[in-house]
Amino acid sequence: MxxxxxxxxxxxxxxxxxxxxxxxxxxxxxxxxxxxxxxxASVEAALTQLRAGDRATGLPTDVSDRASVQALWDHAMATFGRVDVWVNNAGISTERVPLLATDMVKFDEVFSINVNGVVNGCAVAGQGMTSQPGGGWIWNMEGLGSNGQIQPGIAVYGASKRAVNYLTEALVKETKGTDVKIGFLSPGIVVTDLLVGDYGNDPEGFAKAKKIFNILGDKVETVTPFLADGVLKASKSGARVAWLTGPKAAKRFLTAGFTKRDLFQDT
Structure with missing residues (x-):
């Protein structure tokens, strides 16, 4: 602690x-x-769940709008006086459809949140941290596509995450020698409404995907303690905190026949 x-x-x-x-x-x-x-309403509901009193606060924010993100920074500064860690976690996906059938409205929405939102967060937090003693950390959330993995049906989401990865790597170089440090957060496969929503129009595909998800996936309460600890312990810019590593995935597959998991029983 x-x-x-x-x-x-x-x-x-x-x-x-x-x-x-x-x-x-x-x-x-x-x-x-x-x-x-x-x-x-969503902010108030989350604060109620967190039950942290005056140690937690929030603000409705459109991360695709620079002024709105700046207002979030200003709110944090007005409330607590500084920001030590900024996590660009906000992201959305779409139902799985072929790229050529993708609605451009949906395409624009995904990129405005997943890419523009990260750029806005990095710019606002980076400028703010440069002006405060001790600087700070900016962490960007990776996802399927960040490392070049390709899956049919999620080209738009995957491309947005690949873009975030490139932007983050560029930021590591551009902030070298400053008090602003940059990190990568890689949660792996986590059972959330975002994951399930990808298959909203493909129940058969979801039934097949569940087999892999139950081997490689985890719940939020399993992954987030590891991610939080990694963020707080990091010391060198360019750090990556990754939950689902290659060796861990290989072990999961090797032991899948002996370990029965159903991560979706409450979903």
Whole structure:
């Protein structure tokens, strides 16, 4: 807990899923937390769940809008006086469809949140951290596609995450020698509404995918403690905190016949 005590952490998209789980874990380790979501109602509901009193606050934020993200930074500063860690977690996906059948409205929406939102968060947090003593950390969330993996049906989401990976690597180089440090967060396959929603129009595909998800996937409450600890312990810019590593995935497949898991029984 001492590693986080008193530190201020902003988590975008912190009202549900991995974001809410991260907020909860940072609070459990003594940090003060700022979250954002798309609506005031979602922010208030999340703060009620967190039950952290004056150690947690939030603001409705459109991460695709630079001014809205700046307002989130300003709110954090007005409330806690500084920001030590900024996590660009907010992200959306679409139902699985071939690229050539993708609705351009959906395409624009995914990139405006997943890519523009990350750029806005990095720019606002980076400028703010440059102006405060001690600088700070910016962490960007990876996802399927970040490392070049290709899967049919999720070209738009995968391309957005590949873009985030490139942008993050560029930021590591551009901030070298400064007090602003950059990190990669890789949660692996986590059972959230985002994951399930990808298969909203493909129940048969979901039935098949569940077999792999139950081998390689995990729940939010399993993954987020590991991610939070990794963020708080990191010391060198360019650090990657990855839950589902290659060796871990290989072990899961080797033991799949002996370990029965159903991560979707409550979904």
């Amino acid at each position: 001492s590693a986080a005590r008193g530190r201020v952490v902003v988590v975008t998209g912190g009202t549900r899923g991995i974001g809410l789980g991260l907020a909860r874990e940072f609070l459990a380790r003594g940090a003060r937390v700022v979250i954002c979501g798309r609506s005031a």
